[in-house]
Amino acid sequence: MGTHEHSHGHGHGHGHGHGHGHDRFSDEAATWDDRPGHAERATAVAARLRETLPLRPDMTAIEIGGGTGLLSRALVDDIGTATVTDVAPGMVEVAAGTLDDPRYAGWSARRYDIEHDPLPEERYDLVVALLALHHMGDIPTVVRRCVDLLAPGGHVAIIDLDHDEDGAFHQHLDDFDGHHGFTREDAHRWLEAAGASDVRLTDAGAVTKETEDGERDFPMFLATGRRV
Numbered sequence: 001m002g003t004h005e006h007s008h009g010h011g012h013g014h015g016h017g018h019g020h021g022h023d024r025f026s027d028e029a030a031t032w033d034d035r036p037g038h039a040e041r042a043t044a045v046a047a048r049l050r051e052t053l054p055l056r057p058d059m060t061a062i063e064i065g066g067g068t069g070l071l072s073r074a075l076v077d078d079i080g081t082a083t084v085t086d087v088a089p090g091m092v093e094v095a096a097g098t099l100d101d102p103r104y105a106g107w108s109a110r111r112y113d114i115e116h117d118p119l120p121e122e123r124y125d126l127v128v129a130l131l132a133l134h135h136m137g138d139i140p141t142v143v144r145r146c147v148d149l150l151a152p153g154g155h156v157a158i159i160d161l162d163h164d165e166d167g168a169f170h171q172h173l174d175d176f177d178g179h180h181g182f183t184r185e186d187a188h189r190w191l192e193a194a195g196a197s198d199v200r201l202t203d204a205g206a207v208t209k210e211t212e213d214g215e216r217d218f219p220m221f222l223a224t225g226r227r228v
């Protein structure tokens with residue numbers, strides 16, 4: 001399975017969740033859902049989550065680095081309510097607009113920097129993050145915070161790029177300062193270190209992307225864990 005995505009150049013970059021770094025994603029927010037591959041990717045990942053986790057219509061979810069909330073919205077028939085969060089104000093604004101629909105009664109979007117903001121008091125039955133962590137800095141800390149957001153019995157699902165040896169996925173960004181994907185061993189270790197139980201790593205499809213060497217598939221993993 002591959003979902004298509006086209007490269008796009010950027011005149012400015014982003015940092016590790018602070019400073020001018022949010023501009024890129026805020027600027028892209030208005031057209032995010034219409035970019036080739038984006039919605040399809042969220043739909044495909046939602047199907048994987050449905051197969052992998054015991055989703056229930058009374059579940060509360062929080063999406064981390066959720067952008068416009070594509071993944072949460074793809075789960076609307078499977079969960080109760082979702083809080084879509086992102087560090088980029090432009091993304092949060094677009095996410096909030098999409099949730100202004102009776103299907104999403106009780107849902108909300110808010111700005112939240114998982115790396116630097118204090119942990120909120122609420123706890124959730126489901127914490128999801130799709131292609132978000134590789135844009136952050138200290139990943140073991142972010143994974144721990146994701147697990148800390150879980151209510152007892154809750155599930156965390158992190159979907160991200162497998163380790164991209166030659167950095168081809170982000171080659172179009174001159175000043176990319178995130179991670180070129182992660183090894184599944186690292187993801188497993190970080191979740192266990194954060195106290196998650198039943199940690200599992202499985203395939204989550206691929207992002208098909210135009211690179212300097214033509215079209216390539218970049219595989220993704222799904223890392224899940226549970227809080228007892």
Ligand SMILES: C[S@@+](CC[C@H](N)C(=O)[O-])C[C@H]1O[C@@H](n2cnc3c(N)ncnc32)[C@H](O)[C@@H]1O
Nearest residue numbers: 017025065066067087088113114115130132135
């Ligand atoms: C590649 S986009 C993915 C968006 C969405 N999950 C999707 O799949 O369409 C990565 C997102 O992570 C967000 N992000 C980066 N650092 C963050 C942080 N420290 N806290 C919260 N969100 C962050 C960015 O603003 C951006 O919206």
